[in-house]
Amino acid sequence: MKVLITGIHGFVGSNLVNALKGEHDIYGVDILTPNKEGVVKTFSWHDLKMHAVPEMDVIIHLAGKAHDTKKKLAAGAYFDINTGLTKKIFDYFLESSAEKFIFFSSAEGTFNEISNEILTEDVIPTPIGPYGESKIKAEEYIRNICYTIGRMSKRVYILRPCMIHGPGNKGNLNLLYNVVRKGIPWPLGSFENRRSFTSIDNLCFVIEGLMTKDVPTGIYHMGDDEALSTNELIGVMCEAMGKRSRIWNLNKEVMEGCATLGSFLHLPLNRERLRKLTENYVVSNEKIKAALGIKKMPVSARDGLLKTIRSFERKR
Structure with missing residues (x-):
């Protein structure tokens, strides 16, 4: 498969490249575009806007602004990046021939605390602060479009790792x-x-499964x-x-x-x-395990x- 990964130079992106490069052709989108072992080419966000990126089979959206524990980052920056960039790449996905889109949201960012014993996908998110709120806004944008389009042939996955x-x-x-x-x-x-x-090895295993197996569109928690x-x-x-x-x-x-x-x-x-x-x-991982057919x-x-x-x- 041809796989496009945004935020490819980050921690998760680098590990995904190592896990997937043997079986797939990996491309990237990031702010910086240096050569990276295992990556065919990394494009800029401007390249994406100008449609200078070749057609892909799968798009994995990792790029985002991480939670600032020191609370020095302006709230607007979270929405510009976590929500704004997600809208851009998802719109690009809808116009492209790519069949699958994987968006990395967050469990701990979108749920300030767990009132139940175990966090499942049925629990309504309760984010407090711009990081979690911006992630949920991005989720809502994706879900609203999927709901409007109905049973489209493309598969869309919102992944919430702890x-x-x-x-x-x-x-x-x-x-x-x-x-x-x-x-x-x-x-x-x-x-x-x-x-x-969430072990990065388990996360890479799940991403490979979402890419290669017939998994229904939906929200999946990961742990x-x-x-x-x-x-x-x-x-x-x-x-x-x-x-x-x-x-x-x-x-x-x-x-x-x-x-x-x-x-x-x-x-x-x-x-x-x-x-x-x-x-x-x-965090419960039962839904994603059932979808992948593993125990x-x-x-x-x-x-x-x-x-x-x-x-x-x-x-x-």
Whole structure:
């Protein structure tokens, strides 16, 4: 197949190239257009506008503005990129001969918190903030067009992965890794939460399946089969680093009191951060597995995380 990937130089794009280049012809669209191993050619967004890109079989839309945890980015930038670029590439897809379109949305961005035990595709999104709101606006644009056209021959997939990790990842997992590597004790051991993660290997496996199998158009959540607690995650990190885990089971009420005080004094540990660190966030992958005709993902959550942490160690 001829596959066009937007945002091809990013973390997910680079891993997709490595996973798909042996079987498919890979092309890219990005802000910068240097040569990349495994990529036939990378085009600019201007090239796309001028229809200078050859016809493709599949378009994978990764390009977007990531969540700014420091809250320094203007809200308009999210909508210009996460919503605006999605409209442009989806309109291009509709006019092209490409048969499949895969849009990368977000689970954790579009659902501020999970009221149910497990997040399924039936739950109505509740984004708070411009990142999640801009992703949902992009989803709505795609869904409204698909609804208007009805049963079109093209297949459209909205993929909502939870936290993606793997070699080359620079996300929140790195922050916790650096804390553990320095031997700093984890003080929230008394909070037993469960969180879903997405191994990049499982994600690439799912993308290959969406490309090559007859999967119905729709929204699909993406995550590994097992959810892990933060305590278990720290244990995996220590195993990969050959360290002994240091987890303190401090009294919950004391830590909640410290977080309340932190909110008042604008300290690093505040109520919002405590909630994020200790909440449950379990994403169901049953729908995507059923669509692909599989019973389990090829890589376990633990093995995927071990691979990621060991890649951090090698990089050091």
